[in-house]
Amino acid sequence: MKYKVDLNNAQTKLLKEIVENYVKSGNYSNTQSIYDIKKKLGLSFQQIDQEIENLVKIEKILDEITIDGVKYYSITDTGLELYIKELASPTKELDRKIKDIIFKKIISKSIKDKKITIKDVYSDEYEPLTVHESVNTLFKEGFIRYEGDYIEPTERGYKNYIECFTETREPSVRQKMLLKGIIEILNDSIDDKPLGSKTLLELLGTEVSGATMRYDLAALEESGYLEKIQTSSGRLPSKEGYLYYYKNLMEHNISSNDEFLVIDEIFETSEIKKDAISKALNYISKITDSALIYFENKRKNEIEKFILEKLENGSYSLIALYSNGTVNSKLINFKNLEEKMVLLSLLSDIGNKYTDKGVYHIESYSKNVLKEKIYSYFKALEEADDRYLVSGILNVFGKSKFMKDKKVNDVYEFINDRKQVREKLEDLSGLIFGDDLDNTLSGSTLIVVPILDQYDNKEIGKLSLICPEKIKFKAKFILDYLAILIAKREV
Secondary structure: OOOOOOOOHHHHHHHHHHHHHHHHHOOOEEHHHHHOOHHHHOOOHHHHHHHHHHHHHHOOOEEEEEEOOEEEEEEOHHHHHHHHHHHOOOOOOOOHHHHHHHHHHHHHHHHHOOOEOHHHHOEOOEOHHHHHHHHHHHHHOOOEEEEOOEEEEOHHHHHHHHHHHOOOOOOOHHHHHHHHHHHHHHHHOOOOOOEOHHHHHHHHOOOOOHHHHHHHHHHHHHOOOEEEOOOOOOEEEOHHHHHHHHHHHOOOOOOHHHHHHHHHHHHHHOOOHHHHHHHHHHHHHHHHOOEEEEEEOHHHOOEEEEEEEEOOOOOEEEEEEEOOOOEEEEEEOOOOHHHHHHHHHHHHHOOOOOOOOOOOOOOHHHHHHHHHHHHHHHHHHHHHOOOEEEEOHHHHHOOHHHHOOOOHHHHHHHHHOHHHHHHHHOOOOEEEEHHHHOHHHOOOEEEEEEEEOOOOOOEEEEEEEEEOOOOOOOHHHHHHHHHHHHHOOOO
């Protein structure tokens, strides 16, 4: 409280007597009632008159009220506050229930009104002195603060209220819009400077009061959606806050439609699907300043059938038909007829049918002679169709903030390690934080979008955007659109 006063001994005695008389009897003191106890006070009539005048006119501790021609003296808020802090005798701890009621009233009124005084939380249920004692206790506990004659909750007070008196962590509609505004402001800014209530009131142009803004910020922090930065009075979104925005608050920006048209043109003008995908990845990596990874799931692109075809030069072509409709082949030169028969027999055993005549069943030990060799053909064919594309990797290396304390080679090796990336992203989708995925990507974020088959809706691959610094939320909708085009079986 800004008001400060030093009372002399006589003034202290008078103040204490007037307050305690009111608390005991509920009546205001008048000059005569004070005269009656002048011996107890050890003051003369002249001293009493002089000091009361000082308390009323100079110190503003008492108010003078005239009723039916008689002067009475009531205690001002300043006087009552001074009494509670300095003069009241030690009493038993204030009833917790009463203090909680007063505290909730302060919170409620501060959210609705811009400024409140102690009188604004007066209640017919409790004496003013009880209210003042409650407010003073809350002040000492750090739950409220004084701003001149006004009182307002502190951040600690808001947090305590949210923790003790609210039942759900789900943000209100107003708090959702605040979280959305904070993330979108930061996403459009150059740096990630923490935002405080005053800055947000200016940037968001909202009609709410400063107290309401501080309450909502405290509520979002208590819920885990914002986090306080020790070196600043502002806050930044937490991982949970970003995830909540990604899942519940992010809206499709109509400007993304321009990107859709560019991607459409890429697919319409490309004769080979893989070329179209590669060009689209390059385009998206440029407009998002990020790296992109595309791959098809191995288990969704298995070899369904083999065909052995005899060529004019006498050699054979082993043709593999894949589940996604693609074809690949391997040239084979048999040393003798037996090798050919073994191969045909092996293929026959796994249920394939061939037009080539002369499929013979020979001894099992002979089959095993070429078994490993045949399986090596299978593996080679699978790897030949193992689609894995990376684009925009230089965008990652160009970010000094992300690359600080990192080895370029480590990041490069991770992104190009097909097996590792597949394993780590296999069961993931949505917004992923790099440090939750691999230490190499700490400080980055990934947006992972599944590619679903257009007929059975099963996952056939994934697209992943690696954002080295700021999260490119807009890219999510672009990746969704690209995933739909990739899922089509023709360009």
